[in-house]
Amino acid sequence: xxxxxxPESVSDxxxxxxxxxxxxxxxxxxxxxxxxxxMDVGLISFVIAVLAQxxxxxxxxxxLIASAGxxxxxxxxxxxxxxxxxIGRRSVFAxxxxxxxxxxxxxxxxxxxxALLVLRFIVGLGLGAELPVASTYVSEFAPAxxxxxxxxVLEAFWAVGWTAAALIGYFVIxxxxxxxxxxxxxxxxxxxxxxxxxxxxxESARWLERRGRTAHAADVADSFAxxxxxxxxxxxxxxxxxxxxxxxxxxxxxxxxxxxxFRLRTLSLWLVWFxxxxxxxxxxxxxxxxxxxxxxxxxxxxxxxxxITLAQLPGYAAAAWLIEVWGRRVTLSVFLxxxxxxxxxFGTATSExxxxxxxxxxxxxxxxxxGALYAITPETYPTSVRATGAGWAAGIGRIASILAPLAxxxxxxxxxxxxxxxxxxxxxxxxxxxxxxxxxRRGRALDDR
Numbered sequence: 001x002x003x004x005x006x007p008e009s010v011s012d013x014x015x016x017x018x019x020x021x022x023x024x025x026x027x028x029x030x031x032x033x034x035x036x037x038x039m040d041v042g043l044i045s046f047v048i049a050v051l052a053q054x055x056x057x058x059x060x061x062x063x064l065i066a067s068a069g070x071x072x073x074x075x076x077x078x079x080x081x082x083x084x085x086x087i088g089r090r091s092v093f094a095x096x097x098x099x100x101x102x103x104x105x106x107x108x109x110x111x112x113x114x115a116l117l118v119l120r121f122i123v124g125l126g127l128g129a130e131l132p133v134a135s136t137y138v139s140e141f142a143p144a145x146x147x148x149x150x151x152x153v154l155e156a157f158w159a160v161g162w163t164a165a166a167l168i169g170y171f172v173i174x175x176x177x178x179x180x181x182x183x184x185x186x187x188x189x190x191x192x193x194x195x196x197x198x199x200x201x202x203e204s205a206r207w208l209e210r211r212g213r214t215a216h217a218a219d220v221a222d223s224f225a226x227x228x229x230x231x232x233x234x235x236x237x238x239x240x241x242x243x244x245x246x247x248x249x250x251x252x253x254x255x256x257x258x259x260x261x262f263r264l265r266t267l268s269l270w271l272v273w274f275x276x277x278x279x280x281x282x283x284x285x286x287x288x289x290x291x292x293x294x295x296x297x298x299x300x301x302x303x304x305x306x307x308i309t310l311a312q313l314p315g316y317a318a319a320a321w322l323i324e325v326w327g328r329r330v331t332l333s334v335f336l337x338x339x340x341x342x343x344x345x346f347g348t349a350t351s352e353x354x355x356x357x358x359x360x361x362x363x364x365x366x367x368x369x370x371g372a373l374y375a376i377t378p379e380t381y382p383t384s385v386r387a388t389g390a391g392w393a394a395g396i397g398r399i400a401s402i403l404a405p406l407a408x409x410x411x412x413x414x415x416x417x418x419x420x421x422x423x424x425x426x427x428x429x430x431x432x433x434x435x436x437x438x439x440x441r442r443g444r445a446l447d448d449r
Contacts (some may be wrong), residue, residue, distance in 0.1 A: 040159025045171030072124020074398030080129025081391015100126025105188025268437025273397030282404030338365030347421025
């Protein structure tokens, strides 16, 4: 009598694959969209510094321009995750690229603050939804043994986009009175790229399987299995299985995030996202303007910002290696502590060399922390609420990114850059503590309930 074994699930097949050419296409295709996101977010920091002079803006008006985009991101992240769990990862990814690409291009035509505020909110809707959906999408294809490393590499495309923004800020924006308009026009590129995403990338096989579309899911998994291997996701022979959970099914929607099983994870994740967003966007959106206020001209302050931005890439590289060696929580907390120390040093730096050196350290540690955070976030929840959980965590973080630009001007008045960056350091420290309430799924299969 033969023993019938259960058929291998699509998820098991994906976890056991090597890293193939098909994986690389998903990673780079999503990464380009990620880089374009970063370019848009980075551009506004340079545009604000110019418009403050050209339009004689007050500190409140410049803060509102920055915060309008983040308000849109808070709404977009929350809704985007919910939609991605219902209609699919790829479709939401493509629509968000289209929305923010068109709105950014339209920003090149504005003639006043009111129109710019409206368009920045629309841009934020697309940006906010795209980032957590993209990380969820890529994590659901990545082999379990290197999943964290793949997501950090995806996050590293942020440094590529931010560097592109810094280059545009250095070469294009100061070149003419309308340089900032040309910068926004370049930001319309995502609208074209959305077509590539929609037709060139597959839907998540895990999401398809979860929705009962098993034949389609199997076809997608087959395409990855048939793709030439680029390298083996080496390490243990098999990913560790998911431990038995208290319930065989998970409720859908936001309420599931606060069930007994997930409430500590959710609380910790939201705390980390809030604190990291507050310090990151408070610092990096304002760095060019802060340098200008300290007596550096636009070109020099933009040049310093470009150099500081280049340190993001080695930060991501270090995090990508350490996240599969130390694990998610240790890597995240160490990079957050490093961010806190660097923030204090940057805020008290006086010489040009110190400004650049401590700024590079802040860039290195902070972006490495972002890589680890984006790796751990999709792993926190099962497939049925993964995008919802990632989207709401990002949405809570965007609330902090709304508040941070508004808090910068009064903090600068209160105590200048030293007080401002001590506050940022405190938020980084709280995030480092909060990281220990998260789950660490290094080398373990995703929960596909």
